[in-house]
Amino acid sequence: MPRTHRTIPDMIVDIHTHIFPPRLIAQRSRLAVADAAFDEMYASAKATMATADDLLASMERAGVDVSIACGFWWRDPALAAEHAAYLVEAARASGGRILPFVPTREPVEGASGIGEVRECAPEDVPASHLPVLVHSSEEAGHLYPGKVGGLTPGALGQLLDARPEARLIAAHWGGGFPFATLIPEVRRSIERRVLFDSAASSYLYVPEVFRRVIDMAGLDSVAWGSDFPLRAQEVDRAYVEAALPEEAERAAVLGGNAARFLGLGPE
Numbered sequence: 001m002p003r004t005h006r007t008i009p010d011m012i013v014d015i016h017t018h019i020f021p022p023r024l025i026a027q028r029s030r031l032a033v034a035d036a037a038f039d040e041m042y043a044s045a046k047a048t049m050a051t052a053d054d055l056l057a058s059m060e061r062a063g064v065d066v067s068i069a070c071g072f073w074w075r076d077p078a079l080a081a082e083h084a085a086y087l088v089e090a091a092r093a094s095g096g097r098i099l100p101f102v103p104t105r106e107p108v109e110g111a112s113g114i115g116e117v118r119e120c121a122p123e124d125v126p127a128s129h130l131p132v133l134v135h136s137s138e139e140a141g142h143l144y145p146g147k148v149g150g151l152t153p154g155a156l157g158q159l160l161d162a163r164p165e166a167r168l169i170a171a172h173w174g175g176g177f178p179f180a181t182l183i184p185e186v187r188r189s190i191e192r193r194v195l196f197d198s199a200a201s202s203y204l205y206v207p208e209v210f211r212r213v214i215d216m217a218g219l220d221s222v223a224w225g226s227d228f229p230l231r232a233q234e235v236d237r238a239y240v241e242a243a244l245p246e247e248a249e250r251a252a253v254l255g256g257n258a259a260r261f262l263g264l265g266p267e
Contacts (some may be wrong), residue, residue, distance in 0.1 A: 005051065007261060010039070010251070011066065011255040011264065011265070012064045012254050013064070013067070013223070013254070013258035014059075014067040014068065014132065014224060014226050014228065015067075015068050015197050015223045015224060015225045015232055015258045016116075016197045016199040016226065016227055017050075017055055017068060017225075017227070017229075017233075018050065018071075018116070018228065019050050019069045019086075019087070019090065020050065021083060022051055022084060023082075024082070024083065024112050025051070030165050034076070035074060035075055035079075037073070037118060037136050038074070042104070050228065050229040052086075052090035052094070052098060054100070055067060055069060055176075055186070055228065055229075056094060058234075059097065061173070061182065061230050061234050062233035062234035062237050063234075063237070065097065066096070066097055066255075066257070066258075066262075066264065067099070067233075067264075068099045068115075068133070069098045069099055069100055069101065070087075070101045070103070071084060071086075071087055071102055071104075071116070072103055072116075073103050073116060073118040073119075073254075074103055075077065077104075078174070081104065082083030084102035084103060084111065085108070087100035087111075088109070088111060088172075091110065092110065100118070101114060101115035101131075102114055102115075103115070103117075103264060105126045106128075107128055107129075107130050111130060112130065113128075113130045113131040113132060114126055114130055114131075114132045114133070115132060115133030115134070115137050116133050116171060117133065118150055120151065120152075120155065122151065122162060122217070123155070123162075124191070125151070125159055127163060127166070128166075130167075131167045131168070131261070131262070133168075133171060133197075134150065134156070134168055134169070135151070135171050136151050136152075136170050136171050136172050136175035136177065137151065137152055137203070138153075138172070139150075150171070150175065151170075153174060153176050153179075156170055156174055156175065157186070160189050160194070161189070163195060166193065167193045167194075169194075169197055169198070169223070170195070170196050171199070172200055172204065173196050173213060175252075177248050178196055178213045178217040179216060179219075181216055181217040187254070190217065190221060191218075192220075193209070195222070195257060195258065196221055196222055196224035198223070198224050198225055199223070199225035199226065200227045201239070202231065202239055210241070211244075214253075219252050219253075219257075220257055222252070222253050223253060224240050224254050224255070224258070225242045230252050237254065241254075
């Protein structure tokens with residue numbers, strides 16, 4: 001039986017997951033030849049790809065109420081459209097448990113947002129009235145598949161300046177952008193319109209990153225993202241809970257902030 005959904009204050013929201021249509025998973029090798037970015041991230045059979053059913057099963061195991069499901073940022077518009085259609089249908093069939101962020105430059109009917117956008121130049125990020133989840137690239141540290149191809153902290157700042165109306169989820173801690181929020185005008189510019197997600201944190205940072213970003217950018221700006229299926233949701237949720245022993249902070253990061261940002265309940 002599906003788990004009973006929680007009330008909004010207790011809602012668990014994973015703000016960063018990825019799912020693919022089964023047809024595209026079956027065509028992994030062919031797609032890797034056609035798309036260099038896809039090749040870098042998914043050519044290896046060790047790189048897990050998941051369907052909507054896989055995500056829903058994971059959510060049951062991990063006690064997750066709602067997940068944002070992103071597409072891959074295809075260079076082929078036909079693949080992007082196919083992926084978007086799958087995401088929207090998966091969301092419809094999920095009864096609201098999956099929110100589709102589509103990999104297209106224009107929002108499609110039924111989409112909750114756009115993402116995960118992988119563009120290096122801020123002017124290439126689609127402008128939308130919907131929230132946009134952008135891949136962010138830290139400029140220091142080790143290389144890994146998929147690191148390159150997103151907004152650096154400087155580029156993210158340019159995007160925020162150029163589009164004061166934009167609502168953004170800056171993946172992977174915004175590539176380190178939260179340090180800039182110690183500048184008063186930058187702090188003001190992100191209020192209520194930017195979330196920094198924690199996707200892939202355990203591969204990049206020590207657990208103290210949660211405490212540091214909360215102290216710099218504010219508790220309201222931090223949201224949990226597992227990057228499923230790269231990380232198992234139940235494992236990543238436990239990682240966040242261990243990093244944040246204070247109950248109110250855990251509740252905000254694991255769902256409260258995302259619910260507010262996405263309009264899932266009262267503010």
